[in-house]
Amino acid sequence: MSEPTTTDVGAEKTPILETKNLVVGFGDRVVIDGLDLTVNRGEVLGVIGPSGSGKSVTLRAIIGLLPHRSGTVKVFGRDYQSLSRRERLETEQRWGVLFQQGALFSSLTVLENVEFPMREHLALPARLRREIARLKIELVGLGPEAHNLYPSELSGGMIKRAALARALALDPEILFLDEPTSGLDPIGAARFDELILTLRQALDLTVYMVTHDLDSLAAVCDRIAALGRGKLLMVGTLSDMLGADDPWLRDYFGGPRARHLEKA
Amino acid sequence: MAQGVADTEVTARASEASARARTEGETLVVALSGAWRAAYARRLQSELDKALRARGNRPLRFDLAEVSELDTVGAWLLVKAARQTEADGKPAEFAGASEPHARLIARLGATEPRIAPRPPGTPLLLVPFVALGRVVINAWNDLVDSQAMQGRILTAFGSALALRGRLRPPAFVNQFDLIALQAVPIVVLISVVVGAIITQQSILQLRPFGAQIFVVDLGAILMFREVGLLLAAIMVAGRSGSAITAELGSMRMREEIDALQVMGVDPYQALILPRMLALVLGLPLLAFIGSLAGIAGTAVVARYYGGVPFDTFLDRLQDALNLQTLMVGLVKAPVMAFIIGLIAANEGFKVEGSAESLGRHTTASVVKAIFMVIVADGLFAVFFAAIGF
Numbered sequence: 001m002s003e004p005t006t007t008d009v010g011a012e013k014t015p016i017l018e019t020k021n022l023v024v025g026f027g028d029r030v031v032i033d034g035l036d037l038t039v040n041r042g043e044v045l046g047v048i049g050p051s052g053s054g055k056s057v058t059l060r061a062i063i064g065l066l067p068h069r070s071g072t073v074k075v076f077g078r079d080y081q082s083l084s085r086r087e088r089l090e091t092e093q094r095w096g097v098l099f100q101q102g103a104l105f106s107s108l109t110v111l112e113n114v115e116f117p118m119r120e121h122l123a124l125p126a127r128l129r130r131e132i133a134r135l136k137i138e139l140v141g142l143g144p145e146a147h148n149l150y151p152s153e154l155s156g157g158m159i160k161r162a163a164l165a166r167a168l169a170l171d172p173e174i175l176f177l178d179e180p181t182s183g184l185d186p187i188g189a190a191r192f193d194e195l196i197l198t199l200r201q202a203l204d205l206t207v208y209m210v211t212h213d214l215d216s217l218a219a220v221c222d223r224i225a226a227l228g229r230g231k232l233l234m235v236g237t238l239s240d241m242l243g244a245d246d247p248w249l250r251d252y253f254g255g256p257r258a259r260h261l262e263k264a
Numbered sequence: 265m266a267q268g269v270a271d272t273e274v275t276a277r278a279s280e281a282s283a284r285a286r287t288e289g290e291t292l293v294v295a296l297s298g299a300w301r302a303a304y305a306r307r308l309q310s311e312l313d314k315a316l317r318a319r320g321n322r323p324l325r326f327d328l329a330e331v332s333e334l335d336t337v338g339a340w341l342l343v344k345a346a347r348q349t350e351a352d353g354k355p356a357e358f359a360g361a362s363e364p365h366a367r368l369i370a371r372l373g374a375t376e377p378r379i380a381p382r383p384p385g386t387p388l389l390l391v392p393f394v395a396l397g398r399v400v401i402n403a404w405n406d407l408v409d410s411q412a413m414q415g416r417i418l419t420a421f422g423s424a425l426a427l428r429g430r431l432r433p434p435a436f437v438n439q440f441d442l443i444a445l446q447a448v449p450i451v452v453l454i455s456v457v458v459g460a461i462i463t464q465q466s467i468l469q470l471r472p473f474g475a476q477i478f479v480v481d482l483g484a485i486l487m488f489r490e491v492g493l494l495l496a497a498i499m500v501a502g503r504s505g506s507a508i509t510a511e512l513g514s515m516r517m518r519e520e521i522d523a524l525q526v527m528g529v530d531p532y533q534a535l536i537l538p539r540m541l542a543l544v545l546g547l548p549l550l551a552f553i554g555s556l557a558g559i560a561g562t563a564v565v566a567r568y569y570g571g572v573p574f575d576t577f578l579d580r581l582q583d584a585l586n587l588q589t590l591m592v593g594l595v596k597a598p599v600m601a602f603i604i605g606l607i608a609a610n611e612g613f614k615v616e617g618s619a620e621s622l623g624r625h626t627t628a629s630v631v632k633a634i635f636m637v638i639v640a641d642g643l644f645a646v647f648f649a650a651i652g653f
Contacts, residue, residue: 107620111380124305124337132302132337134377147380152517152617171302171335202371203336204364 014077016041016174016206017062021071024054024061031057033230034071039174044200044207046221050248053227055210056100059178062208063097064088075174093121096167100178102159104151110137110162111147117169136165139202141195157188161195168199174206181213193219214258226252280304281338283315291323292316297330300338308341316345324349329360334368343372410610417540417606420533429530435538443504443539444546448553450503451496455554458495459487459561467570476570480580483562488589492555493547494641497600500547501633505608508539509629512612513622521613540605547601548594555593592653596644600637607633 017039024032031054039045049055060066062073064080072079075091083091104113114133118124124132137146140161151159160180167175180196181189193216200207211217217224217238224241226233226249233246242253252258281298294315300308316324326342328334346356358369386394423429463483470476512535515521524531559581566572572580611629615622 106618118302122302122305122337124302125309128305128309128337128341131377132340134379135336135340135372135375138375138377139371144378144380148383150618171337198371202367204368 018074023069043222046217046224047210049227096172097176098167102163114165140165156183177209283311285315292319293325295327299333301335302337323354324356326358327360334365339368416532429533439538439542443542451554452557455557456561459558460565463562463565481584487555487558488593493551493593496550496554497637501604505604505633506630508608509612509626513615536609543601543605544598548597551597604633
C-alpha cells in the first residue's frame, strides 16, 4: 500500500482522520465490520464500493451522525464520541460536509444558506459576513444572480455548488463530499472536479470524497479506498487499483466505462 | 532612530493577531503576526484600521512572515485593504507569505464578491396597500382554484361511476380507516366531555325554575342538530385535513404527482377521490357516533348532578328526538366533509419547494377548513330556520 508523500513536514504527520476497527450496524445487521482507514492532511481520498457496501454509513459514522458499536474514529486526532459538547462543537466547525442532495435549507436563499454557519458560529460584523458569503459563492463558480434564489429554484449543478459554498463557509480543514458529481452532466462534473482541485489548492483542504464517478477518481483523488462487504478491500493510487486482482475491483476498473482510464 | 524609518507602533495586547505599521522609504509596510482567523474578525479589522491610518497616500506592503494562520476572512481583509490602495493608484503587495497563504491571497485577489442587484422594493407608504391587494387577489385565486378542484373531483367521481376510471377500493378502505375509524376514540371522548359540560351548565340555569327535566331535550337536540357534527368536523379537519394537505404537498415536492400524471394516471382519481369518499362517508358516521356519545355524557350528568334517573331520561328522550332532528345533523355532514376535503386538497396542491411552504399550507388548510365548517353550519341554521325544518 502506497503512502502519499506529504508536501509539508512537522505537524502534518498525524493523520487528519483515522478509523480503527470501526464497527457499525443496525439491529442484527452489521454494515461496517472492522474498518481501518486513514486520511492524511492535504490529500484527496476517494472512497468507492458497490451499492450497499457501507460508503455512506461510514461517512455518517465519521461525522457523528451514526453511533458506532466499537472501534474508534479520530478526526483531528480526537475521538469524536468521547468529546464533551463543547469540543464536539469545535470539531464540527472544522469540517465541512456536502450532502448528496445538497441539503440546503429550503426556506433560505442561497446567500442566507452560505451565511448561516457564519451567523451561528462567528461573531462577524454583518457586512463582512455578507462579503465573505458572496466571496465563497464566487469561489464555487456561482454568480450574484444565484444569491436570492431559493433551493427549489436551482438546477442540480447549482445546488451542488451552493451546498459546497455552505460547506466551505467556516473554512474547514477537511471537506466530506458525498457523491459530489452524481446527477451532473459530464461537463458539469468535470468543472466540479476542477473546482475541488483549485479550492483544495487555495484553501489548503483535505478532502474525503465518496464517489462513483471514475473520471473524478482519476482527476481529483490522490488515493482511493475501496470498501466491500463492510471491510476495506484495498487502498492505493489509481494505478494500484487498475492492477488489483479483487474481482469487484477488476470489474469496476476494467469495465467498459473505465477503459479510457488505462491510458491516463 | 534610523533615517526614513518612523515607527508607528500599533501592537496587540493579546498574542493572537496584530498589525504593526512602519515606513520604509516611500512605502508603508504593515507587519502582520499571529493567527488571522475569522474568530478574531473584529480585532483584525480594528488592528488593520489602526495600522493603515498612517498610510496617507503611499504604496502599501503587507509582510506576512510572522502570520501563523490565515483563513478566508483574514485574507479577505488584507486583500480588501490592498485593493483600496490600488484604487488610489498606488501599488500594493504581499511579502513573506508561506506558500499556502500566498495561494489563498492570490485566489481571493482574483475573486470579486459581486453583489446581486436589489430587486426594486415597494415604497413604505404603499406596503399596506400591496399587502391588502395580495390578500384580495389570493382570496380570489383561492376561490377559482377550489372551484376548479371541485370540478375535477366531480369529474373524477363521475368517470369512476361510469366505470371509465379505476375504482380503488383498497385505497378507499385504507383512507376510511385513517380518517373515520381511527378518529372514533377521540371524537367519542370530546363529545362525552362537551355533552357533560353543556348539561351541567344547563342544569344550573334550569334548576331555579324546577325545569331540569328539559335538559334532556336541550342536550339531545343540541347534540344531534349541531354540536355532535361540529365537534366531529373540527376534529376531522384537524386530524385528516392536515394529513391530506401534508401528504399531497410532500408528494408534489418530490414530483410524485407529476409522475402519476405522466403515467396517464389522474392524480385526482388516484389520490383525492379515495380520500374524498372516505371523508364524505365517514364524517356522517363520526357525527352520529359523536352525538350518541354526547347524549351519554348528558345522561350521566343529568343523573348525578340534576337528579334525573336514567329511565326518565330515556322516556323524555323518545319524546324529544325525532327523525327530523337526526336528519338535520346527517344532511349537513357530507357537505362539511366535502368542504374539508376540498380545502385540504387545494392547499396541498399549492405547496411549493420549501419545507416552510409545506408547513404554511398545512396550517392554512386546518384553519380555513375549521372556519368554513363553522360558516357553513351557520348558513345551514339560517336555511333550516327559513324552511321551518
